[in-house]
Amino acid sequence: MNFFHRQAEARRASRRLVAAFVFAVIMVVIAVDLVIFAGLSFYQGTQGYYLPLRDWMAVHPGTVVAVTLAVAGIIAGASLYKTVVLSGGGGLVAQSLGGVRVSADTTDPLQRRLLNVVEEMSIASGVPMPEVYLLEHENGINAFAAGHNPSNAAIGVTRGALTALDRAELQGVIAHEFSHILNGDMRLNLHLMGMLFGLLVIALIARTVLRLVAQVHGGDRRRGVIIPVAVVFAVTLLIVGYLGLFLGRLLQAAVSRRRESLADASAVQFTRNPRGLRDALIKIAAHAGGSRIRTLEVEQVAHMLFAPGTRRLMATHPPLIKRLKAIDPRFDVRQIEAARARLIGRPRSHSQPQSQGRPQRRAAGWPQSGTAQTRGDVIRPPEALVIVQQVGSPGTAHMQSARKIRESLPETLIAAGQRPDSARALLLALALNAPGEVRELQIRFIDQELGTVISAEVAGLQDEVDRLMPTQRIPALLRGYATLRQLSREARVELVSCLNGMMQRGGKGGLHSYVLRKLAQVHLLDELQPVRTGHALSLRVVRGDIQVLFSVLARHGHSDGVEARRAYEAGVHHLYPRERPAYAVPGDWARLLDASLGRLDRLAPAAKERLVEALLKTVAHDGRLTLGEAELLRAICAGLHCPLPPVIDSDA
Structure with a gap:
């Protein structure tokens, strides 16, 4: 299944999810209606005017319609509210779980290794660098990817994953999460989160009613029959609310299990190294903390996680043993016991990455910045079919090339991409035309639109940017997006406007500059406007x-x-x-x-x-x-x- 088939499958899954959600809402609305109508009928009966439920509904059609619309509106409104909140991007999901953003200039060796792996995946797959979050207080081995598209994605990793996994295993886990980013699963998962909240809201209302009744009952015991009736009504409504939760979990399990199996297969294809992903799953089975997430919000994101975050009746993931055998048919369960023994006996220092700090700037065999390639600027392309299969599905060669590129980027540009203001200046410097009159016109335009300080910083980066190899320019652009997201929305809108103006002043030439401006424009707009609408064209x-x-x-x-x-x-x-x-x-x-x-x-x-x-x-x-x-x-x-x-x- 290639990228386009996976995208089509994600769209079909989204349509099926919407249909299933509508069915679940109808079931919950009917159940809540029956509880409310039975309560109203009983209350009228206490006033000496009792009617059977069916007759009561026939006598009060206006009330039936109003209550039905109100209940449906509450569920739909809660779902829409949650969806709008989540439109802020994957970072909001990570923060709701207690995640803390990993700074681009971190000196912690484990965090540095994590950022390096994510950056290499970003370069290899051709998508912007996602924000990276660490769930510092979670000792289980787990991870997730969240967002509406690659441009507003975030990857979260637990402390347990950082300390227990070696680089190859961490790379397997991150490849699994990148497959969710590339396959369109993240948008589907956020839609599912919104729907789950809508189905859960009735239970939340029932809990609130119970708390209010308890307070009233404790303060005034002269309420006669009202308090017992209210308690029965609230408990019944709570039970019905958990019907919505049950249906929501069914949706989670139905959507998630297949997408997780697909992500495992894509991760193996991504890295061409099943050992990393396999050994990560083995360590989860052997680890004392397993893959558990202790935060209360874990239920809402259970379908997003790399491995089950909590025990539940309707599992969101295939069993670990089944996943392991799908990755490695020769897997033996005794490997779990061997891994458990190694984890127990391993000294703490073994959790550290083998090389601390940043690797050497230039990888062996990689050309220096500003020098011509030995074979010129012409390459022999792979077969067209091969390239089509690589869309959204990078392989080992791309990963190896990405690591060399990451290690070859100049320190000056690395530092510039670590702070929001300088990352903005770096993006603009990369988007400039070649030296000449057009470039001077563009710099004056930047000065006019964004101010003298920013235009001066752009000018200061020009020489270093001009010395970049063509193969380094797009990676240098993509790696700064996670930092750019720290700018205010107003500043990002101004940046897009400035890029549009630069494109208009780019003249008829400047192909390389046009490419970088276009990439910057696409990814910034995707981050600012993550929800795209419109019918498919032919x-x-x-x-x-x-x-x-x-x-x-x-x-x-x-x-x-x-x-x-x-x-x-x-x-x-x-x-x-x-x-x-x-x-x-x-x-x-x-x-x-x-x-x-x-x-x-x-x-x-x-x-x-x-x-x-x-x-x-x-x-x-x-x-x-x-x-x-x-x-x-x-x-x-x-x-x-x-x-x-x-x-x-x-x-x-």
């Missing part, structure tokens, strides 16, 4: 946008106009085999491409898969791939929300 209605997209891509990948036209035809023929829009490169291509990508992003997953296949036919038409083409392809895929890992030379 390829039939976006022919004009296809013409713009493929014309721009073909022209930037070929210096010869004839070859560019042939490359255009090769790709567009895959989408429109009979009648195709004519090749024509627009003069204002950057602005038109932005608008076209906004509409093409509304294609259904199956149509996006065909579109990416066609794009690859265009770029691979001449059997070569320039770095400019590769970067533009990644920016296009980011605009389509199909994260593409770095394209790796198939001959390397």
Whole structure:
């Protein structure tokens, strides 16, 4: 199952979830109605006017409708309220569990190792660096990913996971969580959290009524029959409320178990190393704290966790043994006992990472910043089918490359990405055009929009940014997003506005700068507006946008106009085999491409898969791939929300 199939499956699961939620709400509303109507009928009976329940409902149709709408409105309102609160991003979920954000400049070796692993995953998968949170007081081995999309995602890890897992095992757990980020599971999980709160709200109201009744009963015992009736009513309502909780847990279990199995498989594919994930699960089975989360909010996030956070009747995860055997068919349960013995006998210092602090700046064999690559700026692309399979599914080669890139980034830029203000300046410096008149115009615009202090900081980073290798520029951009989220919303909106203005002042050239500005724009807007709406479009209605997209891509990948036209035809023929829009490169291509990508992003997953296949036919038409083409392809895929890992030379 590739990225596009997983996205389609997530959409189907979301539709099934909504249908199941509507059914659950109907069941709860009916049950609550019956309790309320029975109570009202009984109360009238105490006044000498008793009617059977059915007759009472027939006599009071207005009350029946009003109560039904009120109960349904309370459930829907509570669900909507929770959903709106969660739109703030995955960091809110982490904070509700007691998580503390891990600072980018931490000197703690365990936290540094965690950040390094997450950053490598981010570079390898082509998505922004998520915020990282540590559940400091949780000794069980567990983790989770939360958010609406990769741009507002957060990853949480327990202290037990940091101290008990080695780097390979931690990498397996983080790969599992990144698969949730890439597969579209996080949005589904947040929707489920909102729905669960709606179903639970009746029980919460019943608890409140019971507390109020207890206070009244303790202060005044002259209430006659009212107090006993109120207690019976509240207890009955509480029981009905727990019916909603039961149905919510059914939803959790139904949605979560399959997605967790899929995430395990994706994590193994991600790292190509089943040992890390397998050994992490073995340690959970052997660890004294298991995977337990002690906070009271664990029930609401049970379906998000890497492993079960609490014991419950309807499990949200497949059994550990089943997961282990799916990863490693040769797994033997005796390995758990061996792991338990090692954990008991292991000295405390063994939990520390093997290398403390930051690794050497340059990995062996990695080119220095500012030098030309030995093979030039042209690589031989893998087969188109291979690249399509890599969308949202990076592999071992991407992980190895990501680690080298992370270790090669200059210290100056690393430090700049650790503070919100300097991270903003770094993003703008990366988005500048090449040195020249256009760049000076852009810096003056930054000064006008954001102030002299920020423009001066941008200018101060230019030389270091200009020395970056092309392969380092996008990772340098992506790693700063977790820090940028610490800016106020107003500051982030101003930053997007500034990027839009820079794009308008970018001129007709500057492909590399356009790519970085586009990536920055996409991810910032996704973070600011995480909930996207709109019906899916078909390829039939976006022919004009296809013409713009493929014309721009073909022209930037070929210096010869004839070859560019042939490359255009090769790709567009895959989408429109009979009648195709004519090749024509627009003069204002950057602005038109932005608008076209906004509409093409509304294609259904199956149509996006065909579109990416066609794009690859265009770029691979001449059997070569320039770095400019590769970067533009990644920016296009980011605009389509199909994260593409770095394209790796198939001959390397």
